Amino acid sequence: xxxxxxxxxxxxxxxxxxxxxxxxxxxxxxxxxxxxxxxxxxxxxxxxxxxxxxxxxxxxxxxxxxxxxxxxxxxxxxxxxxxxxxxxxxxxxxxxxxxx
Amino acid sequence: xxxxxxxxxxxxxxxxxxxxxxxxxxxxxxxxxxxxxxxxxxxxxxxxxxxxxxxxxxxxxxxxxxxxxxxxxxxxxxxxxxxxxxxxxxxxxxxxxxxxxxxxxxxxxxxxxxxxxxxxxxxxxxxxxxxxxxxxxxxxxxxxxxxxxxxxxxxxxxxxxxxxxxxxxxxxxxxxxxxxxxxxxxxxxxxxxxxxxxxxxxxxxxxxxxxxxxxxxxxxxxxxxxxxxxxxxxxxxxxxxxxxxxxxxxxxxxxxxxxxxxxxxxxxxxxxxxxxxxxxxxxxxxxxxxxxxxxxxxxxxxxxxxxxxxxxxxxxxxxxxxxxxxxxxxxxxxxxxxxxxxxxxxxxxxxxxxxxxxxxxxxxxxxxxxxxxxxxxxxxxxxxxxxxxxxxxxxxxxxxxxxxxxxxxxxxxxxxxxxxxxxxxxxxxxxxxxxxxxxxxxxxxxxxxxxxxxxxxxxxxxxxxxxxxxxxxxxxxxxxxxxxxxxxxxxxxxxxxx
Numbered sequence: 001x002x003x004x005x006x007x008x009x010x011x012x013x014x015x016x017x018x019x020x021x022x023x024x025x026x027x028x029x030x031x032x033x034x035x036x037x038x039x040x041x042x043x044x045x046x047x048x049x050x051x052x053x054x055x056x057x058x059x060x061x062x063x064x065x066x067x068x069x070x071x072x073x074x075x076x077x078x079x080x081x082x083x084x085x086x087x088x089x090x091x092x093x094x095x096x097x098x099x100x
Numbered sequence: 101x102x103x104x105x106x107x108x109x110x111x112x113x114x115x116x117x118x119x120x121x122x123x124x125x126x127x128x129x130x131x132x133x134x135x136x137x138x139x140x141x142x143x144x145x146x147x148x149x150x151x152x153x154x155x156x157x158x159x160x161x162x163x164x165x166x167x168x169x170x171x172x173x174x175x176x177x178x179x180x181x182x183x184x185x186x187x188x189x190x191x192x193x194x195x196x197x198x199x200x201x202x203x204x205x206x207x208x209x210x211x212x213x214x215x216x217x218x219x220x221x222x223x224x225x226x227x228x229x230x231x232x233x234x235x236x237x238x239x240x241x242x243x244x245x246x247x248x249x250x251x252x253x254x255x256x257x258x259x260x261x262x263x264x265x266x267x268x269x270x271x272x273x274x275x276x277x278x279x280x281x282x283x284x285x286x287x288x289x290x291x292x293x294x295x296x297x298x299x300x301x302x303x304x305x306x307x308x309x310x311x312x313x314x315x316x317x318x319x320x321x322x323x324x325x326x327x328x329x330x331x332x333x334x335x336x337x338x339x340x341x342x343x344x345x346x347x348x349x350x351x352x353x354x355x356x357x358x359x360x361x362x363x364x365x366x367x368x369x370x371x372x373x374x375x376x377x378x379x380x381x382x383x384x385x386x387x388x389x390x391x392x393x394x395x396x397x398x399x400x401x402x403x404x405x406x407x408x409x410x411x412x413x414x415x416x417x418x419x420x421x422x423x424x425x426x427x428x429x430x431x432x433x434x435x436x437x438x439x440x441x442x443x444x445x446x447x448x449x450x451x452x453x454x455x456x457x458x459x460x461x462x463x464x465x466x467x468x469x470x471x472x473x474x475x476x477x478x479x480x481x482x483x484x485x486x487x488x489x490x491x492x493x494x495x496x497x498x499x500x501x502x503x504x505x506x507x508x509x510x511x512x513x514x515x516x517x518x519x520x521x522x523x524x525x526x527x528x529x530x531x532x533x534x535x536x537x538x539x540x541x542x543x544x545x546x547x548x549x550x551x552x553x554x555x556x557x558x559x560x561x562x563x564x565x566x567x568x569x570x571x572x573x574x575x576x577x578x579x580x581x582x583x584x585x586x587x588x589x590x591x592x593x594x595x596x597x598x
C-alpha cells in the first residue's frame with residue numbers, strides 16, 4: 001500500500017497539521033510501510049464478526065441533569081494564549097479567504 | 101540504610117512507629133534526585149517546596165495519631181513520596197505531556213487518581229518524563245529529551261512511562277503512577293526491574309488523564325515491589341462519576357491475597373509469546389521463571405493465542421484513530437503553545453505543526469488516514485472486528501487457565517537513539533503488551549532476572565476484574581526469587597546516540 005505525497009498532504013490538511021517537505025517524504029515512507037504491515041488484517045475472515053468499540057458491556061451512561069459547581073471563568077481562561085473581556089480570543093473565523 | 105531505598109510499606113511502618121519522619125524521607129528522596137538526576141533525567145518538573153510542605157503536614161498527622169493511639173486509622177500512603185507521569189493532570193503543577201504544545205499548561209484540577217493519592221496522604225515530588233502524549237516505547241519521543249536506564253545509562257528505560265521507571269530504579273521516588281495504552285507501564289517496569297500493573301479497563305478513573313486512545317488508556321501503579329503496587333492500586337481503583345467508562349462495582353481487597361500459596365493455580369503459557377520476534381535470551385530467562393511457578397505448585401500448561409501478531413496492526417489503527425480525534429483539541433486557543441499567524445487556518449496548521457513532535461504527527465496522520473473516507477471500512481472497522489476476535493481468543497483461553505504468563509517484552513532495553521532511527525521496527529517491540537489492552541484485561545510485570553546485566557520482566561495476565569489472582573501469583577513469585585531487590589548500578593556501558 002504505497003502512499004503518494006499528495007495522500008500525505010491531504011490527510012495532513014484534514015488533521016490541520018502543517019508538515020515540512022522533509023516530513024511529507026518521511027511520513028509517506030513510514031506510513032506506506034505501516035499500512036503494508038496492516039495488510040495481515042485483511043487475511044482474517046471477519047464476516048459476521050461484530051466490531052468492538054469498547055470492551056465494557058455498558059452502553060449509554062446517564063445521570064440526573066442537575067446544576068453542579070464548575071470552574072470559575074478566570075480559572076478556565078488562565079491558560080489561554082489570548083483572551084479578551086472574559087472570552088478566548090481567536091483569529092477571524094469569517095472572511096479568511098477561500099481555504100476553509 | 102538510605103531512606104530513599106525504602107518501599108512504601110516499609111516506610112509506612114517506620115513512619116507510624118515514629119522512627120522516621122515524612123520530612124526526613126522526602127528530603128532523602130529530594131537529595132537523591134539532586135545527586136543522580138543529571139544522569140537519569142527522569143523528571144520534567146520537580147515540586148520540592150510543596151513536597152516538603154505536604155511532608156510536614158503528614159508529620160503533624162502522624163504525631164497527633166500517635167498521641168491518640170490511632171495510627172492504624174491513618175490513610176495508607178501518608179507521607180510517602182510519589183512521582184506522577186506528566187500526562188496525568190495535577191492541579192497547580194505544570195503538566196506538559198512531554199510536548200511543546202503543552203509546555204506551559206497548568207491544570208486547574210487534579211485527575212481523580214491524583215486526588216485519591218493526595219487524599220491518602222502521598223507527597224508529590226514531581227512530574228516524570230514520558231514519550232510525547234504517551235506515544236512511544238522509550239521516552240526518546242519527549243520534547244524534553246530522553247530519560248536514561250539506571251541499569252545502563254546509555255540505554256532507554258522503556259516507555260512511555262519511562263520517567264517513572266527510571267525514577268524508581270534510581271530511587272528518585274518511592275512510588276509512581278503512569279498510564280498504559282499498549283504496555284506503557286509494563287514495558288518500562290520490565291526494562292528497569294520494577295513492578296507495574298495495567299488494571300482492567302474501567303477499574304481506575306481516566307478523569308484528568310490527558311487522552312491518547314480512550315478505549316485503551318488506563319492509569320496504573322508503578323512500584324518497587326508487589327506490596328506497594330497493591331497499596332497504590334487499592335488507593336486509585338474504584339468508580340468515579342466523572343468518568344463514564346469507569347465501572348461501578350466494588351473493588352476487591354488485593355492486599356489480603358498477598359502471601360496466599362499458588363498451589364493448583366493454572367498458568368497458561370501461549371506458544372506465540374515464545375515464537376518469532378522474541379529474543380532467545382529473554383525467552384530462556386522467562387522459562388526459568390515459569391519453572392519457579394511450577395515449583396511453587398502452579399500447574400503450567402501450554403496454550404495458544406493465535407492472533408497475537410495481529411494485535412500490532414489492530415492496535416496501531418485503533419489507537420491512532422482515537423488519538424487523531426483526541427488530539428484535535430490542541431488548537432492553540434484554550435491552552436498551550438500558540439503560533440503567530442494571520443488567519444485562523446494558518447494558526448491551527450502552524451500551532452499543531454510546530455507544537456507536536458514527529459511521532460505524534462506520524463500517529464495523527466496514520467489515524468486520520470484510517471478514519472478518512474474510502475479507508476474506514478478497510479482499516480478502522482476491520483481492526484475493530486479483529487479486536488472482537490482477540491477478545492474471544494482470551495475468553496477461550498481463560499476457560500482452561502486462571503492466569504496467562506510470558507515475557508513482558510520481546511527484547512532487552514535498547515541503546516538510546518535506536519527507536520528514533522527505526523520508528524517502524526520499534527512498533528514491533530510492542531508485540532506482547534498490546535493484546536491485553538485491546539481486550540481490556542489486567543496485566544502485570546514483575547522482575548524475573550537479568551540477561552547481561554539488563555532486567556527481564558515476567559508478564560502475568562488475568563481475567564477482567566481478577567486483579568486478585570495477578571497479585572497472588574506475582575507476590576508468590578517475588579518472594580520466591582527476590583529479583584526485585586537487585587539494585588541498579590547507575591553506570592553507562594556505551595555511547596549514547598543523543
